[in-house]
């Protein structure tokens with residue numbers, strides 16, 4: 001039995017009244033210390049150590065509001081990485097909890113609370129959902145965070161990344177992501193990818209398809225800036241509705257598309273051929289263009305449209321999301337990490 005198998009088993013046995021249930025950390029020294037990311041909720045202060053059952057010296061406890069991982073290179077991600085690299089963390093657990101106020105607070109309530117604290121709405125970023133990483137579902141949030149950590153380039157293939165949900169009313173742990181299983185899948189996928197890719201440039205045709213339908217989309221209560229599911233099923237308007245001006249500013253674009261392929265998640269930086277012309281369907285359902293790939297990339301950078309926007313190359317007849325027309329530079333992804341998204345939120349304020 002491995003560490004988290006023992007933790008979850010002891011937890012469930014204890015809750016069913018087994019007085020002998022417990023963890024013997026000494027049997028799991030290879031898996032310790034454990035690194036846990038939890039919410040800031042003070043109700044967790046006494047609960048988490050008790051639920052995990054590992055000794056203080058074996059427990060690296062990271063916290064932020066809502067146990068959120070923003071992206072694979074975020075500051076929390078760097079702390080997780082150093083918790084493993086410097087402090088010897090052997091396994092990572094993202095532990096969400098029920099009744100999380102970060103998930104339950106609506107945007108209206110949040111802006112009102114900020115207002116009471118003397119922070120006017122106009123001073124806050126436009127998209128509060130994205131800015132604070134708010135999620136309507138504690139469960140989805142854990143799944144998403146565990147997935148980002150698992151595929152972060154900062155976390156090596158030896159570290160299991162678990163996702164758990166803690167019932168704050170009774171201390172019951174639900175194991176949402178079994179890090180041992182995803183680790184095996186991840187290792188297989190990583191080695192398969194390594195075998196396939198040549199050191200020189202990879203021909204475009206060999207790149208894995210985007211497989212938009214297989215992507216996991218988090219649930220969000222408000223706002224659509226995270227990942228809007230405008231897949232091929234979006235009805236395509238007729239060309240009689242063509243508009244010529246530029247589309248209005250919309251949600252900030254996701255320049256780095258996180259996509260799932262058969263070989264596992266790959267971070268891709270997408271690019272359009274600058275001279276190729278496209279027509280696009282903006283969020284107002286009007287068709288714009290033809291415009292060049294270069295112009296479209298500008299619009300994406302400005303947050304007017306995103307990579308899910310339907311587009312058709314000039315002379316073509318098929319509508320697909322822009323991401324499907326784009327070439328990706330997966331191998332350059334690390335060197336091309338983009339400026340912090342916060343810039344586009346504040347641009348309109350200045």
Ligand SMILES: [Zn+2]
Pocket residue numbers: 039040041065066067097099100101102103
């Ligand atoms: Zn919380």
